[in-house]
Amino acid sequence: MKEDLKGVSGHSDTEGFKALLRENNLKVTQPRLRVLEIISEKDTAISQPELEKMLGKETDRVTLYRILASFEEKGILHKVFDLHGTATYATCSQDCTAHKHEDQHIHFICSNCNSVTCLDETAIPNIKVPANFTLQSVAINAVGLCDKCHL
Numbered sequence: 512m513k514e515d516l517k518g519v520s521g522h523s524d525t526e527g528f529k530a531l532l533r534e535n536n537l538k539v540t541q542p543r544l545r546v547l548e549i550i551s552e553k554d555t556a557i558s559q560p561e562l563e564k565m566l567g568k569e570t571d572r573v574t575l576y577r578i579l580a581s582f583e584e585k586g587i588l589h590k591v592f593d594l595h596g597t598a599t600y601a602t603c604s605q606d607c608t609a610h611k612h613e614d615q616h617i618h619f620i621c622s623n624c625n626s627v628t629c630l631d632e633t634a635i636p637n638i639k640v641p642a643n644f645t646l647q648s649v650a651i652n653a654v655g656l657c658d659k660c661h662l
């Protein structure tokens with residue numbers, strides 16, 4: 512099961528999404544609400560081209576790019592690169608804030624359909640870095656077949 516978007520329960524919970532945007536000082540706009548709606552309904556991460564297709568002509572590429580960048584900055588979504596190096600976006604954990612992402616988990620990437628799934632339960636091990644090195648982020652991918660490609 513996918514965790515709810517920052518405690519927002521139920522699908523298409525427009526009021527919850529509006530509150531989330533206001534909390535983050537983001538103006539409530541239709542494209543922003545649509546992006547939250549689409550992502551919260553999916554169990555896997557979604558790429559910008561996929562989102563573009565689902566949003567249709569109503570939202571141009573630049574607007575979508577800005578929406579994703581602002582959501583990432585605010586700790587609403589996190590970016591994961593799939594096997595082709597395409598950026599995909601997934602819902603953040605409740606602990607993420609505008610200043611720090613807390614979703615330090617492993618991502619499962621399907622080698623057949625290229626879907627990206629957050630393994631929220633699998634924490635990234637503590638990485639020891641040499642003196643005077645600063646660790647900024649760690650990305651670990653588990654690659655295999657997802658449930659849809661299993662058979």
Ligand SMILES: [Zn+2]
Pocket residue numbers: 586587588589603604607608611612613614
């Ligand atoms: Zn995050």
Ligand SMILES: [Zn+2]
Pocket residue numbers: 621622623624625626656657658659660
């Ligand atoms: Zn698959």
Ligand SMILES: [Zn+2]
Pocket residue numbers: 589591601614616618628629630
């Ligand atoms: Zn994730």
